[in-house]
Amino acid sequence: IEPISTGIAMGIAAAVTGFLARYQNVLYYFQECCRPEWMSYNKTGLEEDLRTKLFGQHVAARVILKAVTGFMNNKNPRKPLVLSLHGWTGTGKNYVSQLIAESIYCKGMTSGFVHLFTATAHFPHEMHLELYKSQLQQWIKGNVTNCPRSMFIFDEMDKMHPGLIDSIKPYLDFYDNLDGVSYRQAIFIFLSNAGGENIVQVALDFWTAGREREEIELKHLETALSLSVFNNKNSGFWHTSLIDKNLVDFFVPFLPLEYKHVVQCGLAEMAAKGLTPDEEVVDRMARDLSFFPKEERVFSRQGCKIISSRLDFYI
């Protein structure tokens, strides 16, 4: 009798294990988890999105595609990917972060592995700096332990306390692991308006000289960025050794948007609202926006930022 009952018990155990394994697989299917089913890089998708959805940012689009593809295809990166996006307001920095997130995580920005921090909202009071530091470090460590392929986006980086930037520095570095956790698969994206004025100046110089916007290359903007971001005593970066230690892999400049880009944004926004894109409506809206220089009205002051709300008045 004993071998029979042992056999039955083993049979039941195998059935239960099989059921649990299948149940687990079903669960993985429905509930986001740190597995390739939920996060695999779609280069073609990102390329297509940058080409068709991001307007007027040929330099940024090129750098981002190269940077993200290189990193995601590298099985053994030596450090996490650190991108620093710079530019005037409403030029697409947050939007690009969203496109990057969508190219990696099935759930895009709503993924539990994508974390967005806004300096003024999450770290508003300088007197709580020490608390913010330890909370932020714990948050990063906990989340990377849970899933190495985590993404952290820091908006308003130029308003972030230098001490707080310093506190995340170890996670951006070339360490094999820190307290048993490896950060090499993680992605950090910093967004700021720092350098925006100088980028605008380069775009203006090209325009004044009658040169095409598409002729602007990364090399033309790098000097502008280095002058404003690296040498500016008020810029958060200046106080930290992010730059000295080469922890930022790519500085990505965003150009100021022109009238035609604002129109493109307006048409895309109408489509997103489920309306038939109407150039006449969008044109009326774009004409009422503010552009500079005052006379020539070349660059949009707010970029595409207020288009979504403005459009409602013209529909």
Ligand SMILES: Nc1ncnc2c1ncn2[C@@H]1O[C@H](COP(=O)(O)OP(=O)(O)OP(=O)(O)O)[C@@H](O)[C@H]1O
């Ligand atoms: N270059 C662009 N191409 C397409 N849409 C854009 C572009 N720039 C901005 N938009 C649209 O405007 C919205 C606001 O832009 P976004 O938040 O990305 O600007 P930002 O550069 O991050 O500005 P800020 O520095 O003020 O945070 C986006 O969600 C997107 O719909």
